[in-house]
Structures are given as structure tokens and as C-alpha cells.
Amino acid sequence: MTAIQAIIDGPGTLLMLAIGGLLLYLGIRKKYEPLLLVPIAFGLVLANLPGGGMGVVPAELVQIDEHHYMNLFEIAHEYGIMNFVYYSLIKTGFLPPIIFMGVGALTDFGPMLRNLRLAFFGAAAQIGIFTVLVSAILMGFTPGEAASLGIIGGADGPTAIYTTIKLAPHLLGPIAIAAYSYMALVPVIVPLVTRLTCSEKELRINMKEMDKLYPPKYTIKNLKAVKIAFPIVLGIVISIFVPSSVPLLGMLLFGNLIKEVGVTVARLSDAATGSIMNTATIFLGLAVGATMTAEVFLDVKTIMIIVGGFIAFAISIAGGIVAVKVYNMIAKKKINPLIGATGLSAVPMASRVANEIAIKYDPKNHVLQYCMASNISGVIGSAVAAGVLISFLG
Amino acid sequence: MNELGIAFEMMGVGMITVFVILALVVLLGNLIIRFVNKYIPEVVTQKVQPATVKSGGINPKKMAAIVSAVKTVTGGKGHVSKIEKL
Structure with a gap:
């Protein structure tokens, strides 16, 4: 009776349950990033079931004074286990770097090391983040909110969540939904932007033919040694230049190192990509979903985030394409613009989609390895961009 | 207006930082490859x-x-x- 009364009192609850149902449908039936969308959607449903006490409460309720918060036992006792999970694992910024460790252990830097100059296009594709940041401030968002909105353009879920936790935690739900939804829609967005910005002639540029015409200066004689040294050296250098990006990139590179070391630490690599990553994903998804109560989610800002996120995503793809076009104007060795389109993260889906587009125009033109080079550098680029935003506004 | 100024500053600093870091990635990658090729080529x-x-x-x-x-x-x-x- 109490629950029914709560639904009558707040019809927003019904709308939220419908949104939860829609997200579950997209995750289960349409397979849109199901590993995250299903826990997020179910967390949303749990948070909005009247009387369940599973919704995440605003930070002000757990704050005692300016520098003191309730301890975790008090939070669990007062507001339930979901708040315990949120304030211990999410609000502290713990889970996104843990997921990044798993991503690192699944990432192969080989394609990037074989085509290092293509890494620059991963930088160009971060333009969407900063363009939308400026636009969002013009539309009335605070700098922290605008930065969290812009980072969706990096197409990297854990980075978007980590940045939002640091800069605008009240927007965590809608930003996570937008980030993961657009990542799931990469097979739609990349072809759309490519069609609008590239000519057929450009899309027919055959990378392997170009490699034959202009072969690389040297080959890698011991790829395994290079792959082991690379994350160690890069981790040290990045920690010197952009220390605020170290929680994400440091864990990414550590994960990659244990993958490359091989059998001697295979158990660590297996744990990072298996049990640890899966556990982190479950708690991250459920807790992010639980932040989306009707009072927080049903707001005009949510719609602006959904629209702004799409624009950030599209500009990032276009930014990478434009960078390739500019490069092609001055270089003899031409590059297929699809390699610029994959300069955003979303590994490896963006590369797979780009490869399919290339094959459509020329069945012999397999660009997957080249796209992976800019795609992986995009992961580094978006984490660096997040580090810059956090160091400015955090 | 002040916030907009900060936003443009972040845009400039952010894009330059991303380019610099990825330039370092390229530079370090090349240096590591050359070092490995010279001193630790693949064990036969x-x-x-x-x-x-x-x-x-x-x-x-x-x-x-x-x-x-x-x-x-x-x-x-x-x-x-x-x-x-x-």
C-alpha cells in the first residue's frame, strides 16, 4: 500500500521504471553495451522502486561539515547498501581505474607501435571534448558540468565516469548513460559522420599499397621487449607531465604490462581481465544506475546531456577525419580518413566499423591494424584530456 | 564571461597537452624500438x-x-x- 501511494504521489517513478525497462530492452535484446547497460538499467529500476531504499542520496546528506563525512558503517546503516557501494567504490574514484587496469590487460599496443605516426590522430579526435565544453558553458552549465559533458566525446566510459565523479557527481547517471549509449551506437555514428565528411576517393585509399610505395624506415626486431618497455617508460613520462591522469593511465599501463610480461604473471593478467574487471563492472553499473532517481534524472539538463554527448561524439570523429585530410594535403604517403575517424576511444568497435566501411569501397583494403593504432592512442588521448580537465577544475 | 575564458583556456591547454603527450608517445616508442633493435634484438x-x-x-x-x-x-x-x- 505504501509503495502504491508513493507511485501515486510521484508519477516520475513510473516514468523512471519505463526508462529502466527501455534500457534493459536495449541491453538485453539489442545488445547495446550489455555488460554495462544491463547493470545500470537494473540499478536504475532498484533505485526507483518505492520503499526499497536503494537510490543513492545526494552527497550533502552524508556530509557532516566542510571536511567531514559519515563513515561507511553509518552510511550503510542510515541509507542502505547501495549508498555504501556508491560512496566507498564510486565516489572515491576507485572503480574506473580498476576497470582501466582490465582494459590495459586486454589492449595490444602492437598495432600502434608498428604505426606510431598514426597516434597523432588520436590527439586530433579529442577536439569534440573541448568544443562541447565551450558550448555547454555558453548554454549555462557550470565548468565542472560542461567538462563532464564534453568528456563523453572521448568515447571512453570509465574516463567519462571518473571525470564526472571528480567534477560533477550529481550528473553521473545521465553522463554514464549517454557515454555508453553512444559507444554502443558507434556502428551508426561513425558511418554517418564518414559519409558526411569523406569522398569515395578518400575512402578508397589503400593503406597496404601506401606501405609498399613508402615502406617504414625500420622494422621492430623484438616486439615483445618493446611491448614490455613501452608501458613502463610511458607511465613514468606521463606521471611527470600530466599527474592527474595517472590514476587512469597508470592502471591502464600496469594492466598492459602484466599482459605483455606473459606466463610468469599470467595469473595477475587473468585476474585483471576476469574476476576483478567483472566484479568492478557489476558494482559500477549498479551504483551508477542507482544514482538515477526520478528527482535527479528527470531534468532538462539530462536532455541537454544526451544531445550534447552526441555532438561531442560526432565532432571528435570529424576532428580526426579533418586531421587526416590536412595531413594528406602535405604528405606524399596518403592516409585513409577512416584512420582519423577512429581516433576516439571505443576500442575495438570503432576500428571494426571503420574496417567494414573500407572493405565496402575496396574489398582488399583491410585497415583494421591501422585504425587500431589511432584507436588505442585515442584511449591515451582521452585520459590525458580528462587529466587536464580535472587539474583545472578539480 | 570569465567562465568562457577559462573554457577557451582549457581548450587550448588541453589540446596542446594531448598533442604533446601523444608526440611523446611517438618519440618514446621510436626510441624504445631503436634501443631494442640495437641492443636486444630477438633471441634466436x-x-x-x-x-x-x-x-x-x-x-x-x-x-x-x-x-x-x-x-x-x-x-x-x-x-x-x-x-x-x-
Whole structure:
């Protein structure tokens, strides 16, 4: 009776349950990033079931004074286990770097090391983040909110969540939904932007033919040694230049190192990509979903985030394409613009989609390895961009 | 207006930082490759000669797969000397 009364009192609850149902449908039936969308959607449903006490409460309720918060036992006792999970694992910024460790252990830097100059296009594709940041401030968002909105353009879920936790935690739900939804829609967005910005002639540029015409200066004689040294050296250098990006990139590179070391630490690599990553994903998804109560989610800002996120995503793809076009104007060795389109993260889906587009125009033109080079550098680029935003506004 | 100024500043600093870091990625990658190529080129492992492996009548393709698996698991240090059916 109490629950029914709560639904009558707040019809927003019904709308939220419908949104939860829609997200579950997209995750289960349409397979849109199901590993995250299903826990997020179910967390949303749990948070909005009247009387369940599973919704995440605003930070002000757990704050005692300016520098003191309730301890975790008090939070669990007062507001339930979901708040315990949120304030211990999410609000502290713990889970996104843990997921990044798993991503690192699944990432192969080989394609990037074989085509290092293509890494620059991963930088160009971060333009969407900063363009939308400026636009969002013009539309009335605070700098922290605008930065969290812009980072969706990096197409990297854990980075978007980590940045939002640091800069605008009240927007965590809608930003996570937008980030993961657009990542799931990469097979739609990349072809759309490519069609609008590239000519057929450009899309027919055959990378392997170009490699034959202009072969690389040297080959890698011991790829395994290079792959082991690379994350160690890069981790040290990045920690010197952009220390605020170290929680994400440091864990990414550590994960990659244990993958490359091989059998001697295979158990660590297996744990990072298996049990640890899966556990982190479950708690991250459920807790992010639980932040989306009707009072927080049903707001005009949510719609602006959904629209702004799409624009950030599209500009990032276009930014990478434009960078390739500019490069092609001055270089003899031409590059297929699809390699610029994959300069955003979303590994490896963006590369797979780009490869399919290339094959459509020329069945012999397999660009997957080249796209992976800019795609992986995009992961580094978006984490660096997040580090810059956090160091400015955090 | 002040916030807009900060936003443009972040845009400039952010894009330059991303380019600088990825330029460092390219530079460091090249340096590591050159260093490794010069000082630690791939260790030449002794290839297992099919004639030296007592295959016990096992299909050559299966034998090649076993040899490859042993090489991968042992990081190139292990060698197959004899394969027999139990």
C-alpha cells in the first residue's frame, strides 16, 4: 500500500521504471553495451522502486561539515547498501581505474607501435571534448558540468565516469548513460559522420599499397621487449607531465604490462581481465544506475546531456577525419580518413566499423591494424584530456 | 564571461597537452624500438627439427601445434624432444 501511494504521489517513478525497462530492452535484446547497460538499467529500476531504499542520496546528506563525512558503517546503516557501494567504490574514484587496469590487460599496443605516426590522430579526435565544453558553458552549465559533458566525446566510459565523479557527481547517471549509449551506437555514428565528411576517393585509399610505395624506415626486431618497455617508460613520462591522469593511465599501463610480461604473471593478467574487471563492472553499473532517481534524472539538463554527448561524439570523429585530410594535403604517403575517424576511444568497435566501411569501397583494403593504432592512442588521448580537465577544475 | 575564458583556456591547454603527450608517445616508442633493435634484438631460439622429435606416429600438424604451444607457454625456452601417445 505504501509503495502504491508513493507511485501515486510521484508519477516520475513510473516514468523512471519505463526508462529502466527501455534500457534493459536495449541491453538485453539489442545488445547495446550489455555488460554495462544491463547493470545500470537494473540499478536504475532498484533505485526507483518505492520503499526499497536503494537510490543513492545526494552527497550533502552524508556530509557532516566542510571536511567531514559519515563513515561507511553509518552510511550503510542510515541509507542502505547501495549508498555504501556508491560512496566507498564510486565516489572515491576507485572503480574506473580498476576497470582501466582490465582494459590495459586486454589492449595490444602492437598495432600502434608498428604505426606510431598514426597516434597523432588520436590527439586530433579529442577536439569534440573541448568544443562541447565551450558550448555547454555558453548554454549555462557550470565548468565542472560542461567538462563532464564534453568528456563523453572521448568515447571512453570509465574516463567519462571518473571525470564526472571528480567534477560533477550529481550528473553521473545521465553522463554514464549517454557515454555508453553512444559507444554502443558507434556502428551508426561513425558511418554517418564518414559519409558526411569523406569522398569515395578518400575512402578508397589503400593503406597496404601506401606501405609498399613508402615502406617504414625500420622494422621492430623484438616486439615483445618493446611491448614490455613501452608501458613502463610511458607511465613514468606521463606521471611527470600530466599527474592527474595517472590514476587512469597508470592502471591502464600496469594492466598492459602484466599482459605483455606473459606466463610468469599470467595469473595477475587473468585476474585483471576476469574476476576483478567483472566484479568492478557489476558494482559500477549498479551504483551508477542507482544514482538515477526520478528527482535527479528527470531534468532538462539530462536532455541537454544526451544531445550534447552526441555532438561531442560526432565532432571528435570529424576532428580526426579533418586531421587526416590536412595531413594528406602535405604528405606524399596518403592516409585513409577512416584512420582519423577512429581516433576516439571505443576500442575495438570503432576500428571494426571503420574496417567494414573500407572493405565496402575496396574489398582488399583491410585497415583494421591501422585504425587500431589511432584507436588505442585515442584511449591515451582521452585520459590525458580528462587529466587536464580535472587539474583545472578539480 | 570569465567562465568562457577559462573554457577557451582549457581548450587550448588541453589540446596542446594531448598533442604533446601523444608526440611523446611517438618519440618514446621510436626510441624504445631503436634501443631494442640495437641492443636486444630477438633471441634466436633453436628451432625444433621435425627429425629430432620422436613423434610416435603423431600427425605433423598436431605435432607443430604442440611445439608452438610449448614455445608460447614457456616463452620460447622450452623444447619438445619427444611426443608419444599414452
